[in-house]
Amino acid sequence: MRRSDYGRPLDLRRGVVEMAHGGGGRAMAQLIEELFLHHLDPDAGGAGDDFAVLALPPGRVVMATDAHVVTPRFFPGGDIGALAVHGTVNDVAMAGARPLHLAASFVLEEGLPLAELERIVASMAAAAREAGVRIVTGDTKVVERGKADGLYITTTGVGVVPEGVEIGGARARPGDAVLVSGPVGDHGIAILAARGELGFEVPVRSDTQPLADLVAAMVAAVPQLRCLRDATRGGVAAVLNEIARQSGVGIRLREEAVPVRPEVAAACEFLGLDPLHVACEGRLVAVCPGDRADALLAAMRAHPRGREAAMVGVVVEDAHHFVQMETRFGGSRIVDWLHADQLPRIC
Amino acid sequence: MRRSDYGRPLDLRRGVVEMAHGGGGRAMAQLIEELFLHHLDPDAGGAGDDFAVLALPPGRVVMATDAHVVTPRFFPGGDIGALAVHGTVNDVAMAGARPLHLAASFVLEEGLPLAELERIVASMAAAAREAGVRIVTGDTKVVERGKADGLYITTTGVGVVPEGVEIGGARARPGDAVLVSGPVGDHGIAILAARGELGFEVPVRSDTQPLADLVAAMVAAVPQLRCLRDATRGGVAAVLNEIARQSGVGIRLREEAVPVRPEVAAACEFLGLDPLHVACEGRLVAVCPGDRADALLAAMRAHPRGREAAMVGVVVEDAHHFVQMETRFGGSRIVDWLHADQLPRIC
Structure with a gap:
């Protein structure tokens, strides 16, 4: 597209999203070219086809999708753009796959400042580069003022699982070890703090980050x-309960083995939250055969995104599929699967 | 999942979407199982992994994504659920690909009646069956009352292009023929009528339909x-202008050759709209070498979704990349590429 097709360039300092930006005409083409493609695919040279042809290595192809509605849109350690890349890249990586391509779809609210949209798209571009994925296709819709909360972003990822890797939530067996890749609950507490709902300052940053390299290692x-x-959503507790149910097993955790930052522990205690129920966005739970647990832990700790990894429990036989925790004081309690997250719109 | 994990079943007659349904806990698992999977994948037996492994035949893999925000959600000839399947299936098909898998992501507004959500999901399931695709993975988020307009659905499709097929918007050459697969503008006028914005009754149904079988033929x-x-969005006029710009050519249409239903023509005349600018959701524009145009038209007309196809124009050399139309009265006018669609939230 030639710049002259649009008249004046987009006003990225003072402009706002208008209904016309979703209208399929020149205004939308200009937004896509001067804002989205400028950051996501500077070599594209203008809006093109509504699909992308993917270059894929051999292996099984996996797909995952995630809508992102986090509020606030900017928070310590990240923003909705980076989160939208990490969330889906990580879902793909949890198949043991290398994420390669992302599609990004935007629902924009009329009136959203273009400067804010540009900041978010630039953050997506940086997050995609860091995660080694390309955003290859997208879509933009605009809804009237009051019909969205700034913007919602859905990303869909495609990746490839190497030969011989078979990972899934139904594969845990009694005797397996349970590991986490780092301290739990940072993201949820950072979001709560950014909403001003804590009433006090907490120096916690979101853990949002891409986990594909860690998974590859x-x-x-x-x-x-x-x-x-x-x-x-639902934190480590929800994940463990899902795995227990999918695999038809029980899980036993040791409370003292679960890494929690002191600031997060303090905030949780003040709020009456269990850190195991607080959302992360850059932590994973792994289950492996018990005799491979030391090797897995060493590999995780050798990686910059798993330095604080820990072995936190074991898989056991349990017809009730309970997740139980041995407390610091020698007791035992059930780690429940809650009705809902304690914190809405965390991702 | 065992039904007893949730207590009472979802109240699909009188229940509404609650914040808890997006919370990553039991309430969300119940919604996914009893409403989404019940219709989309009845054999799944409960919420599982956050990714899907895709079975793909050999060939180039293509991906397309589309957010759907159409209002109203139900209209003559379709609804947002069917549209969300057709829109993305069709984007994938426009690569010459056979669409195979869809991911579906939902942003739900608190208070949306579950009965309405179920009707939409059932419609998606039927549309997917008809289009020969499987909805293999998904995501659900819930936002507070007043932060969405009922629901928004993003679908992302993956398909495979057969060997030897090379289709793209930059491939048109002077001497090529331009065809459309049926009457234009039905969807846009049906939506306007369903919004009650016409002030009179128009017996027009949306043309929303899957086009992959037609493309294969x-x-x-x-x-x-x-x-x-x-x-x-933007109708046939926007598509032709995009192709003209991508390919660096001009396009000449013959007005009398463009199929428009009399009811649509009448509504457009009353409203001062050009049918070429009114959205369709089940019509395609095709460009092929001039000497293959008769064969292509015959193949289209032999297919139930292309029975009313027509040859509407030719590709010409034009340094300005104009789309021009010879009018019924022997004149000529430029078919412009508008600033925006005349109708917002059409898809």
């Missing part, structure tokens, strides 16, 4: 990995 | 097909 070290799941 | 008959694009 884990798969290389322990190809027998059974389950991987990133702990988002 | 076209590719089989004329493998040299150059461009395919479905005419949605």
